[in-house]
Amino acid sequence: MSLPVYILRRALQALPLLLVISIMGFIMMRLAPIDPLAYLKANPAISQETIKAEEERLGLNKPPVVQYVLWLGNLLKGDLGISTSGGSVSSLLLQRAGNTLLLSVSTVIFTWLIAIPAGVYAAVYRNTIIDRLLSIFTAIGMSMPTFLLALLLLMLATKTHILPIGGLTSQDFFERNYIGKCFDIIAHLIIPVTVLTLIGLAAIQRQMRASLLDVLQADYVRTARAKGLMENSVIYIHALKTAINPLITLFGFEFADLLSGAALTETVLAYPGLGRLTLEAVQSKDMNLVMASLMLGAIMLITGNLLADILLRFADPRITLE
């Protein structure tokens, strides 16, 4: 099956899944003993007409089934309603999702750049001091709550004042030139990316080590050695190629973890991402926004898994897309 057809098919398969998710989400929100417009009504900046329109749009005086159909129809039209702060939910989401994606992608890049070599090294030089140190380090990483690590780095940052904390841009962002803006964003990304990378490293390093050790015991590796290949080419060309496959599956999971784990890190470090937005929406009972971010989170997660499957196809020619 060619790639575009496969992607299309997976996307079509995801549709019923998203439908089920939306129904579950909707039931959940209906169960909540909360007037979804309470905060809108409490906000004096929002006119009565807007509230009336929102009531009409959500069909609050109609039965729940009709409400759901209305909500779904609006969703398909791309109208996600307005948030309690008065802004449009869709523009708010798009902007925040971009920030979270930026954070996640940077984290994934750094995590893999460090974890893969570290895992390979630990497997090749098994039971040496460095391997032991790495395994202690990963045990700590596996058990460290993201919010604790974020707090620790926050503590260092407030003490040293080397790196900026909070937000993604400085106050003078718009007065800077293009390069200045880039540097500003990078400086703001360093702490959140460090937190998420240190946490994410552990699982991947361990998996890489275990996977490579597994492969190094395989017959074909013995054959490669027996025919007199250099140890380096045995490990880095023959063994590594097979050993990396299970990690690609992990990639999908990692994406999911990032979406979830980033929420707490974003909150502690005041990073303007999707997780923090959802959290604030939940705290202010902003139901339009909560539903929308649940859906967006699910879409990002499904996309992540699809991406992992496609990557696996390229890494392992034995796997066919079907």
Add this chain to the structure above:
Amino acid sequence: MVTALQTIEKAEVLKTGAFALISKKLWLSKPAYISAIVLTILYLSAGFADFLAPYSMNFADPDLANAPPSKIHLMIDKGYISGPFVYRMERLFDVDTYKQVYSEKKYARLPVKLFTKGEVYRLFGFIPSDLHLFGVDVPGRIFLLGSDINGRDNFSRLLFGAQKSLTIGFLGLLIMFPVGILYGGIAGFCGGLVDNIMMRVAEAIMSIPGFYLLIALAAILPAGMNSTERFALITVILSFIGWAGLARVIRGMVLTIKQQEFVEAARAVGQSEWKNMIRHVLPQTTSFVIVAATLQVPNFILSESGLSFIGLGIQQPDASWGNMLKAALDNANDLYNQPWLLAPGLLIFLTILCFNTLGDVCRDILDPKSSTV
């Protein structure tokens, strides 16, 4: 739930039984031994919190809010060493920095007494007592880890918080595992349309990022519940996040197991399908379940702390490690000068580290293939 153990080497497990094998071999590993000891100490401290804590959970001295940890002094005077004592604290306002500072009143020396009488409590809920391990005479206060914004003793609250934070992991297991195992078992055993529908629902739950689902569920909890109800519902919510992943793995295992002859044999002697599944198929997953359970407890603890940390879990005035750590975030600007606020976080970390270590060792014991790695 990433650790699928389909390739478990069955021979030794079948011979001795999974539990017996673990209790025999667990103590041979030094990290597991140490972890077990640390966890035992933590759980005993939580159990005897009323006795170990100098103050009750809600005891507050508003005059001593945000106080630093009490310094415990030893005085050497003319060759004699006095017993440990603390000075009375006094709150002052520093006009230069606009901050409140605490200073010790050097004339008011208060010895730290062991097995002293203090507030009345009921140990384990039914043994009335007023004995505390240590304390100082009123109006002195001993705050080993400082006090919070309401003037409550952080050390005492840490012990009471442990009662909630440490039990939620096991209570969650009691809900999540029966549900996940039965759900996955039924789906795998029945197969066909039932399997298809059940798995689609499970997949839908797995496709929502766990933390988003968690906070959305926590948000719809009605306000005005008492702390026991809230604790119970939080436990239910936490279990709700993980069961789908467990169900999927169990289903996969059941699909393989039900092909084997003994299942057919049980059917041939006239055992009902339901009994067959409960008595013969599901017990085959024990090894996996034990390992998954050990590794799930720290997940629950982590989720509860995270939830309470952002104010959606256990609520004030109840203490939990998560909501106590919130004080560290609230004082983030000055955290460097108040590192004791991080104590609940370190306890969360320590607990999770110990459970993870135990879980890893259990997996190595039950799955010898991975232990060679």
